[in-house]
Amino acid sequence: MFTFPRxxxxxxxLVSMVTLGLAACGGTTKDxxxxxxxxxxxxxxxxxxxxxxxxxxxxxxxxxPKQINNPYETIVDKAGIEAAKEFKGEAKEVGPSDxxxxxxxxxxxxxxxxxxxxxxxxANDANAVCGPLKQAMxxxxxxxSYDSDAAKDCRNLFINQADSEDIGRSQVKMxxxxxxxxxxxxxxxxxxxxxNQNAWIGFMKDELTKPExxxxxxxxxxxxDDDDQKSxxxxxxxxxxxxxxxGIISPTTVGISAAAxxxxxxxxxxxxxxxxxxxxxxxxxFVKDGTVQQFALWNPKDLGYLAGYAAAAIASGQITGAExxxxxxxxxxxxxxxKDGEVILGKPFVFKADNIxxxxx
Amino acid sequence: MAPDVTTADPADxxxxxAPAGRGRSPFGRFLRWDVLVGVLLVLVFIGGSxxxxxxxxxxxxxxxxxxxxxxxxxxxxxxxxVVAAEVDLSVASVLGLSSALVGALWDAGWAIETIIPLxxxxxxxxxxVNGLLVTRLGLPSLxxxxxxxxxxxxLAYVVLGDRAIxxxxxxxxxxxxxxxxxxxxxxPVMLFVVLAAVTGVVLHATGFGRSLFAIGAQEEAAxxxxxxxxxxxxxxxxxxxxxxAFAGVVYTLRYGSARADNGVGLELxxxxxxxxxxxxxxxxxxxxxxVIAGVLLIGLLRNLLMLNDVSTEIQSIVTGLLLIISxxxxxxxxxAGQRRRSPSPTSSSTPPxx
Numbered sequence: 001m002f003t004f005p006r007x008x009x010x011x012x013x014l015v016s017m018v019t020l021g022l023a024a025c026g027g028t029t030k031d032x033x034x035x036x037x038x039x040x041x042x043x044x045x046x047x048x049x050x051x052x053x054x055x056x057x058x059x060x061x062x063x064x065p066k067q068i069n070n071p072y073e074t075i076v077d078k079a080g081i082e083a084a085k086e087f088k089g090e091a092k093e094v095g096p097s098d099x100x101x102x103x104x105x106x107x108x109x110x111x112x113x114x115x116x117x118x119x120x121x122x123a124n125d126a127n128a129v130c131g132p133l134k135q136a137m138x139x140x141x142x143x144x145s146y147d148s149d150a151a152k153d154c155r156n157l158f159i160n161q162a163d164s165e166d167i168g169r170s171q172v173k174m175x176x177x178x179x180x181x182x183x184x185x186x187x188x189x190x191x192x193x194x195x196n197q198n199a200w201i202g203f204m205k206d207e208l209t210k211p212e213x214x215x216x217x218x219x220x221x222x223x224x225d226d227d228d229q230k231s232x233x234x235x236x237x238x239x240x241x242x243x244x245x246x247g248i249i250s251p252t253t254v255g256i257s258a259a260a261x262x263x264x265x266x267x268x269x270x271x272x273x274x275x276x277x278x279x280x281x282x283x284x285x286f287v288k289d290g291t292v293q294q295f296a297l298w299n300p301k302d303l304g305y306l307a308g309y310a311a312a313a314i315a316s317g318q319i320t321g322a323e324x325x326x327x328x329x330x331x332x333x334x335x336x337x338x339k340d341g342e343v344i345l346g347k348p349f350v351f352k353a354d355n356i357x358x359x360x361x
Numbered sequence: 362m363a364p365d366v367t368t369a370d371p372a373d374x375x376x377x378x379a380p381a382g383r384g385r386s387p388f389g390r391f392l393r394w395d396v397l398v399g400v401l402l403v404l405v406f407i408g409g410s411x412x413x414x415x416x417x418x419x420x421x422x423x424x425x426x427x428x429x430x431x432x433x434x435x436x437x438x439x440x441x442x443v444v445a446a447e448v449d450l451s452v453a454s455v456l457g458l459s460s461a462l463v464g465a466l467w468d469a470g471w472a473i474e475t476i477i478p479l480x481x482x483x484x485x486x487x488x489x490v491n492g493l494l495v496t497r498l499g500l501p502s503l504x505x506x507x508x509x510x511x512x513x514x515x516l517a518y519v520v521l522g523d524r525a526i527x528x529x530x531x532x533x534x535x536x537x538x539x540x541x542x543x544x545x546x547x548x549p550v551m552l553f554v555v556l557a558a559v560t561g562v563v564l565h566a567t568g569f570g571r572s573l574f575a576i577g578a579q580e581e582a583a584x585x586x587x588x589x590x591x592x593x594x595x596x597x598x599x600x601x602x603x604x605x606a607f608a609g610v611v612y613t614l615r616y617g618s619a620r621a622d623n624g625v626g627l628e629l630x631x632x633x634x635x636x637x638x639x640x641x642x643x644x645x646x647x648x649x650x651x652v653i654a655g656v657l658l659i660g661l662l663r664n665l666l667m668l669n670d671v672s673t674e675i676q677s678i679v680t681g682l683l684l685i686i687s688x689x690x691x692x693x694x695x696x697a698g699q700r701r702r703s704p705s706p707t708s709s710s711t712p713p714x715x
Contacts, residue, residue, distance in 0.1 A: 027472030033530040068673055097673040100625055101525065102616050109424045110667040113415030127527035128618035131538055151527075 049320045051327075056316045059089035061118045061308065062111050066148065067099040072279070072361040073122065076147065076304035080120065083308030086330055091308065101125035108132035112139060118311035121155070122147040130154040142314045146307040156314055156321040157341045159307045161298040162348050164196065167251065168203025170296065170348050171276065172213070175247045178273045178293055182215040183246030186238050188259055188276075190226040190252040200251050219245070224255045231258035239268050250276035256295060260286035280351055280359040287353050299349035300361060306332055306345055394691045395639035395651025402658045409665045416668055423545040427538070429660040430549035430615070431456065431608040431624065433653070435631045437553075437560045438601040440652045442502075443635050444564070446577040446644025447495065447594060450506040452605040453627035454513035455487045457620075459609025461517040464526030464619025473533055477610055484606020485599050487513055492598030496591040502598075510628070517621035526619040537614035549611050561649045569593070577644025633680065634659055637687045659683075 063080055065073035077093040084091030094111070096103035101124055109132055111119050119136060123129050123145055133143050133154040143150070146159040175185060187204065189197045201221060208218055219242050224231025231254055239245060239262075250256040256276040263269055264286055278295045286292045309329035310319075319325040321341040328334050335343050351359070410417035435452050442449055459480045466476045487509070494505045541551050564570040575583040576590050584590050613619045638655030640647030659680060666676045 027474035028530045028533070029470050029472045030467055030528075031470060033528070092670065094667075094670060095673070097677070098626075100622055101618055101620050102612075102623065105616065106424075106428050106664070106667065109421065109428070110415075110664065113418060113421045113668055115415070125525055125616075125618050125620065127525065128616040128620075130527075131534075131615075131617060 049322065049325050050317050051319070051325070053317045055087045055312045055318070056117075057088040059084070059087070059117045059312055059315050060115070061089055061091045061120060061311045061315070062114075062116045063091065063093040063095075063304075063307075064104055064107055064111070064119060064121045065093065065095045066104075066122045066124050068093070068095040068097055070099075071281075072300055073147070075300045075359070075361050076122075076307070079301040079304030080308035081304075083305045083330060084312070087309070087312050089308075089312060099124050101128040104129050105132050108136060112136050112141060116141060117315040118142040118144060120144045120146055120307050120311055121150060123150040124148070126151045126154075142311060144307055144311045144314065146303060152340055155341070157310055157319075157337065157343060159303065159310055160342050160344045161303055162346065163344050164199040165203050166344075166347050167277070167296075168200040169207045171200070171249050171251055172204050172207040174294060174296065174350065175249055175273060175275050176213060176216060178275065179216075179246045181212060184217050184219045184242055184244050185247040185249065186219055186242065186245060187221045188231060188234055188238070188248055188250040188252075188255045189221055189223050190255060192223050194226075197251060204249065224250075224252070224258065226252060226254045228254055228258045231255045232262050235259040235262045236266075239263075239266070239272065245272060247273040247275070250274065250278075252276065253278050253282060253297075256292075257282040257286075260291050264289055264291040277348070278351075279361055280356050281361060283351065284356055287351070287356050294350050294352045296348040296350050298345055300359075302332060302349070303345055305330065306335065306343070310335070310343055393639070394687065394694075395648050395654060397690075398638060398651055398654045398658055398687070402654050402661070405658060405661055405665060409661065409668075413665060413668045416665055419545040421664065421668075423540060423547060425660055425664040426550045427547035427615070428664075429656055430547065430553065431612050432627065432630050432634060432660070433553050433656045434549070434556065434608045434611070435601075435605055435627070436634050436652055436656055437556055437649070438597070438604040439631050439635050440638075440640055440647065440649055441560070441564060441573055442597050442601055443632075443640045443642060444577050444644060444647055445573045445594060445597060446580065447502040447597065448506065448632070448642075449488075449491060449502065449598060449601040449605075450628050450632075451487065451491060451509040451513055452601060452608075452631060453624045454510045454517065455484050455602050455605035456609035456612060456624040456627060457622060458487065458513045458517040458520065459484055459606040460613040460619045460623040461521035461621040463610060463613045464524070465520050467529065467619065468524075468526050473530055480610060481603055481606045484609070485603045487606070488599040488602020489595070491602065492595040495598065496595050514621070514625075521619065521621045523621070527617055529614055529617060529619075534614050534617055537611050549615070557649065557653060564649050573597075574645055577641075577646070579645070630659065633684050637684055639687070639691065641691075642688070655687075 061084060063077040065077055067073065081091040081093065094107055096107065104121065104124055105128065108119065108129060112135065119141055121129065121133070121143065126149060130151045133150060137143055137156070143155040144157045144159060145155045147161065149155070149158045187201060189201060191197070205218065207213070208216060220238065222234040222238055224234045235248070235258065238248065248259060250259050256274065256278040259274055260283065263272060263274060269291055274292050275295050277297050279297060283292060283295055306329045310327065313319050313327035314321060319327050319337060321337060323337055323339055325337045326334055337343055415421055439449065439452065462480050462483060463476055466479070467473065491502070491506055491509055494500050495502045536548050538547070540547050564573065572583065572588045572593060575586065575588055576593065580590060609624070612623055634656040635652050636642060637659065638647065638652030640652060662679065663676055666679065
């Protein structure tokens with residue numbers, strides 16, 4: 001019995017020596033691989049776009065969300081399927097029940113076998129889906145990512161909800177309108193190093209330098225770390241530290257709902273104006289009880305609708321995904337493809353008491 | 362259809378010193394579950410080819426086989442463990458830990474040629490920990506590996522957090538994704554065929570393999586017969602961890618994305634395939650051929666259901682039912698066989714049948 005562990009130990013020692021030996025010899029590292037990568041061959045020769053081509057009838061398109069039965073994604077995809085009815089296409093939604101990195105991959109394969117004209121994907125992992133998507137593209141299937149992008153060379157188009165500048169500037173405008181361009185304001189963000197949050201806050205600060213906001217003063221940026229309880233406490237702290245505070249912008253769905261919950265139950269209700277980015281289901285009660293007048297997010301219905309039309313436009317040859325091409329997305333009107341094949345849905349959508357009940361997510 | 366029932370030695374489990382009363386009637390020969398699974402597999406294949414365009418295409422089958430790669434590899438080691446009446450639930454977490462390590466070390470600028478052997482050694486150590494806890498402390502492997510399932514997954518998150526590392530060298534990615542030149546057979550499947558052949562021989566044609574069946578059937582008896590039960594079990598756990606770590610490398614390269622959450626829940630697919638293949642969860646009974654048929658059946662059935670737009674919920678209901686049937690049926694057959702042989706008072710009292 002005692003010989004075994006010893007033998008095992010010597011085997012382990014041998015293996016680690018071999019390992020070290022290999023390490024000493026060098027080998028393929030991140031840097032050397034990056035150097036050896038030559039010019040990447042583009043997946044397909046850029047076909048020329050024909051802006052006057054009609055939308056083909058009977059196009060087969062499939063929505064592949066991050067996860068099936070997720071209320072937000074269901075709204076997006078349903079709207080896309082509605083759009084397909086308008087241009088007489090066949091659309092469907094398929095997808096995995098868990099949002100793990102690799103779960104979408106086998107769906108991409110089956111969609112290729114089903115000879116779909118376009119696959120619309122909200123990628124769980126920008127790279128894990130890349131191989132099969134490239135395979136699909138090499139077989140002539142058009143790939144449109146929406147909501148959450150795949151790696152740039154693995155899709156033709158990305159339908160982006162809203163751009164950072166629009167989000168940042170519109171949040172300031174929204175709050176300024178409600179407080180009459182006057183008073184102290186604060187921001188309740190998520191984490192201090194969240195890229196998207198910081199980009200928005202950068203544009204908010206820039207917007208505040210404009211002359212029309214000279215009477216508005218940003219006193220503090222607080223961080224709730226996307227934690228409900230911490231955001232709640234940070235709100236409490238802001239209101240105690242700045243008794244003259246007039247407004248709070250919380251550009252995070254966790255932050256805004258925690259802040260609204262604190263304000264609605266405190267003496268500050270009605271004295272402080274709160275806005276930011278939130279979802280209708282989280283914010284409904286606070287809009288109804290008057291704590292919050294308005295907040296923003298993109299309209300998921302429009303996102304799905306636009307994605308559906310974009311897929312039809314590219315599958316019909318109206319566009320190829322090159323910058324500057326234009327296409328019409330039904331009732332939403334004309335859109336232009338931006339840099340890196342990005343199409344931006346538009347300004348953030350504002351939710352108020354009179355429209356909030358139209359949304360369930 | 363490269364790996365098939367052929368790797369099994371169909372007559373083999375006759376040699377097994379099975380506990381009294383397991384069905385050995387003439388009917389039993391034909392009603393063996395693993396043969397039925399093989400037949401079912403052929404039926405799914407024929408039905409799929411006829412009814413679903415795209416199913417029998419080379420691309421689709423090649424993809425479906427490649428997609429099963431990691432499950433199939435891990436199932437080889439799991440078959441041996443379950444035959445010896447043990448189980449390793451931590452395999453998917455070892456896969457995740459291995460994936461996370463590959464990502465973290467690659468990101469830190471290590472050479473992939475160093476990373477791969479190192480990660481496999483880590484997998485062996487994970488297996489060794491499982492094995493020592495089971496054999497030295499005498500703990501049940503189900504409990505031990507539920508614990509290490511959480512432990513190893515936790516370590517994976519410590520190593521890589523919620524980051525995803527991509528852009529691995531093309532030549533290695535090709536090994537995980539590409540096909541053997543001139544054939545539609547993905548490299549990992551080729552590797553699996555070789556390993557399956559080795560495992561089949563070890564399990565069904567060597568003394569070591571026979572001792573696994575003996576341990577699974579009657580551990581006490583095996584011990585008295587001079588089989589070094591603890592040592593063999595330790596080897597099996599180390600093997601299981603090693604294979605899982607290797608599968609983690611394949612998984613990472615195949616998806617081109619190293620993440621701590623890779624392969625979550627994969628252990629269930631592996632165990633489902635092993636049980637569906639006719640291996641008795643109580644140990645001592647089963648064939649590798651059955652397990653391979655089980656892996657293929659689950660994989661191709663799922664592929665077929667997806668091609669026909671059957672929702673994820675229904676897919677899991679189908680696999681769940683299949684699994685339950687596979688566990689129940691052999692017992693019903695055995696019970697029926699036993700009833701046919703007029704039960705003597707001695708034989709009915711001996712089997713510790715659950």
